[in-house]
Amino acid sequence: MKDNKNNESPRTEPVQSATFSNSVNSEIRRAAATGIYDIRGGGAKRKVPHFDDLLFLGASISRYPLEGYREKCETKVILGTRFAKNPLELDIPITIAGMSFGALSGNAKESLGRGATLAGTSTTTGDGGMTEEEREHSSKLVYQYLPSRYGMNPLDLRKADAIEIVVGQGAKPGGGGMLLGQKISDRVAQMRNLPKGIDQRSSCRHPDWTGPDDLEIKILELREITSWKIPIYLKIAGARPYFDTALAVKAGADVVVLDGMQGGTAATQDVFIEHVGLPTLACIREAVRALQDLGVHRDVQLVVSGGIRNGADVAKAIALGADAVSIGTAALIAIGDNDPKWEDEYQKLGTTAGAYDDWHEGRDPAGITTQDPALMSRLDPIEGGRRLSNYLKVLTLEAQTIARACGKNNIHNLEPEDLCAVTMEAAAMARVPLAGTEWWPGKTGEFL
Amino acid sequence: MQVFDLESNSLRELNATLHEQKSNTNKGKWEVQNPRGRHAIAVGLDTAMDVRVMGSTGYYLGGMNQKAHITVDGSVGPGVAENMMSGTITVEGDASQYAGATGHGGLLVIKGNASSRCGISMKGIDIVVFGDVGHMSAFMAQSGNLVVCGDAGEALGDSLYEARLFVRGSVKSLGADCMEKEMRKEHLDILSKLLKTSGSKAKAEEFRRYGSARKLYNFNIDNAY
Numbered sequence: 317m318k319d320n321k322n323n324e325s326p327r328t329e330p331v332q333s334a335t336f337s338n339s340v341n342s343e344i345r346r347a348a349a350t351g352i353y354d355i356r357g358g359g360a361k362r363k364v365p366h367f368d369d370l371l372f373l374g375a376s377i378s379r380y381p382l383e384g385y386r387e388k389c390e391t392k393v394i395l396g397t398r399f400a401k402n403p404l405e406l407d408i409p410i411t412i413a414g415m416s417f418g419a420l421s422g423n424a425k426e427s428l429g430r431g432a433t434l435a436g437t438s439t440t441t442g443d444g445g446m447t448e449e450e451r452e453h454s455s456k457l458v459y460q461y462l463p464s465r466y467g468m469n470p471l472d473l474r475k476a477d478a479i480e481i482v483v484g485q486g487a488k489p490g491g492g493g494m495l496l497g498q499k500i501s502d503r504v505a506q507m508r509n510l511p512k513g514i515d516q517r518s519s520c521r522h523p524d525w526t527g528p529d530d531l532e533i534k535i536l537e538l539r540e541i542t543s544w545k546i547p548i549y550l551k552i553a554g555a556r557p558y559f560d561t562a563l564a565v566k567a568g569a570d571v572v573v574l575d576g577m578q579g580g581t582a583a584t585q586d587v588f589i590e591h592v593g594l595p596t597l598a599c600i601r602e603a604v605r606a607l608q609d610l611g612v613h614r615d616v617q618l619v620v621s622g623g624i625r626n627g628a629d630v631a632k633a634i635a636l637g638a639d640a641v642s643i644g645t646a647a648l649i650a651i652g653d654n655d656p657k658w659e660d661e662y663q664k665l666g667t668t669a670g671a672y673d674d675w676h677e678g679r680d681p682a683g684i685t686t687q688d689p690a691l692m693s694r695l696d697p698i699e700g701g702r703r704l705s706n707y708l709k710v711l712t713l714e715a716q717t718i719a720r721a722c723g724k725n726n727i728h729n730l731e732p733e734d735l736c737a738v739t740m741e742a743a744a745m746a747r748v749p750l751a752g753t754e755w756w757p758g759k760t761g762e763f764l
Numbered sequence: 765m766q767v768f769d770l771e772s773n774s775l776r777e778l779n780a781t782l783h784e785q786k787s788n789t790n791k792g793k794w795e796v797q798n799p800r801g802r803h804a805i806a807v808g809l810d811t812a813m814d815v816r817v818m819g820s821t822g823y824y825l826g827g828m829n830q831k832a833h834i835t836v837d838g839s840v841g842p843g844v845a846e847n848m849m850s851g852t853i854t855v856e857g858d859a860s861q862y863a864g865a866t867g868h869g870g871l872l873v874i875k876g877n878a879s880s881r882c883g884i885s886m887k888g889i890d891i892v893v894f895g896d897v898g899h900m901s902a903f904m905a906q907s908g909n910l911v912v913c914g915d916a917g918e919a920l921g922d923s924l925y926e927a928r929l930f931v932r933g934s935v936k937s938l939g940a941d942c943m944e945k946e947m948r949k950e951h952l953d954i955l956s957k958l959l960k961t962s963g964s965k966a967k968a969e970e971f972r973r974y975g976s977a978r979k980l981y982n983f984n985i986d987n988a989y
């Protein structure tokens with residue numbers, strides 16, 4: 317056709333493909349240029365059915381509410397009542413998840429310890445062992461027993477208030493860990509007994525046990541070493557929550573920690589984070605079903621993690637049957653991770669506040685996921701601790717507000733019956749009725 | 765010498781009794797009777813004492829040992845001396861899988877053979893095996909010395925870091941990033957000393973040394989598969 321403006325036919329707007337979106341295409345270009353998969357920190361960023369898809373019903377004529385500010389609403393929880401002589405008594409049902417020293421700076425670990433202690437809850441070590449800072453500043457410290465066994469030793473084991481055997485992490489069920497060379501300072505290298513500056517892999521399997529029968533003996537050994545005093549938790553990724561929970565109980569765990577796919581990681585392949593594992597919401601009822609089938613619900617406590625952000629999430633996880641929740645990402649944000657005040661520096665790293673996830677590179681402007689002394693010094697551990705304890709206080713107040721509105725004088729009295737779902741998916745996963753109905757997908761029989 | 769019979773007293777009592785020995789130096793010698801394959805015998809000891817186990821044991825004999833000297837008059841199950849920090853553990857018979865796994869220090873001597881994954885993830889322990897070791901031994905081994913007087917199975921030293929491996933007999937195959945290395949004087953010295961302390965009659969000169977090629981130390985796409 318001739319180039320005649322008047323005769324030009326109307327054109328449709330350029331249409332971006334939903335399948336080949338800009339971000340998909342940019343990843344194809346990145347892969348083509350580098351030949352290596354994308355590694356990043358954080359949890360699954362894709363949208364999956366989550367606690368936002370559930371609502372509390374609140375009280376009405378058939379349910380009697382409690383006065384918001386006056387009437388007591390208990391939040392205490394005791395973890396490890398099954399076999400341990402000294403179970404952990406926490407003031408609030410929110411714990412700080414295991415995040416490794418190495419991935420996090422010493423100041424960040426100290427902030428987490430201080431904040432958790434102020435709030436009356438526990439914090440957790442991570443891959444790489446226990447640091448003095450975190451032991452000193454954490455009144456209750458859970459010591460992780462990981463496949464790598466970096467820094468594992470009986471002295472620290474006996475200093476711990478509980479042991480958490482890590483079988484999996486929600487961000488990467490079946491995956492190991494990695495800490496890239498740029499983050500291996502002298503101190504990190506020394507704690508892990510490896511040369512400085514090399515990429516460190518943490519294995520995906522434990523070196524000295526394989527199946528649930530072995531695990532039972534491993535738990536026996538750890539109990540014998542610690543004289544049956546401290547609780548033994550078992551952390552599993554959301555994969556096959558019914559069977560994994562049942563096997564954890566069979567192996568003798570006091571507490572099951574269940575981490576869904578939105579749960580953060582320090583560094584893993586993006587393809588792994590986004591495509592392996594179950595959403596947190598899909599894990600809880602299955603794990604609770606396993607505990608109930610074995611007659612140990614509430615005797616073996618269930619701690620749920622992966623995408624807990626506010627008091628409503630806490631209350632919903634507990635209503636579905638968890639005894640407590642654990643937070644990683646939110647705790648880091650509370651102490652300053654991804655804060656817009658560092659926007660200029662995020663821009664220089666080719667990203668923006670809220671999206672920064674190259675934690676493995678060790679260049680975190682907020683000084684949290686780094687071992688660089690200059691960056692680390694940006695985080696004041698006392699201020700960090702105060703911010704975390706404030707945040708934990710708000711989570712607790714929010715969860716109590718909801719519990720009172722549902723007429724509960726103990727947050728643990730929340731139950732599935734207090735909930736409904738706004739989507740079919742969430743109704744199916746949480747096994748609570750679709751809002752305005754008495755039905756959820758998979759519900760059979762009139763009276764079930 | 766104190767005698768403890770596992771037929772008449774429980775494992776819990778045994779370990780509690782041994783843990784209590786810290787303050788009681790005149791009870792430094794123990795004989796444990798009737799182990800009968802029980803697991804987690806003499807774990808978490810943290811004081812210098814002699815413990816002799818009169819028979820074969822199950823999993824994790826001497827786990828996380830510090831300072832104690834434990835001898836087993838028999839064979840041991842998986843994970844003997846796992847995460848040992850110091851002291852010595854001597855096994856007169858054979859050892860099952862993962863012997864000396866993640867050990868940080870001390871000396872583990874196995875007078876018979878050791879099964880697969882001997883010295884997996886070792887972090888400073890010395891292990892001397894008079895016989896053979898099975899496949900994947902010294903997998904991801906970080907530091908310390910593994911001495912094999914017999915033969916080594918497949919994939920020896922896969923993904924090895926800085927541990928030294930000495931093998932007198934044949935090596936079925938080397939794992940990824942493990943290579944034969946020159947045996948220098950300093951290695952012969954380390955090896956002779958270990959052979960001597962463990963009571964082996966083998967000569968250091970009869971061994972070959974294997975170590976890390978250090979090609980997997982920093983991630984390179986051409987190594988990935």
Ligand SMILES: Cc1cc2nc3c(=O)[nH]c(=O)nc-3n(C[C@H](O)[C@H](O)[C@H](O)COP(=O)(O)O)c2cc1C
Nearest residue numbers: 413414415416442443579580582622623643644645
């Ligand atoms: C920076 C970072 C480091 C982590 N390191 C570990 C670790 O060493 N061991 C572990 O079991 N989980 C680790 N995790 C996972 C957390 O323990 C927890 O499962 C997860 O953060 C919970 O989900 P959330 O981040 O959505 O709260 C890490 C998470 C983050 C964000």
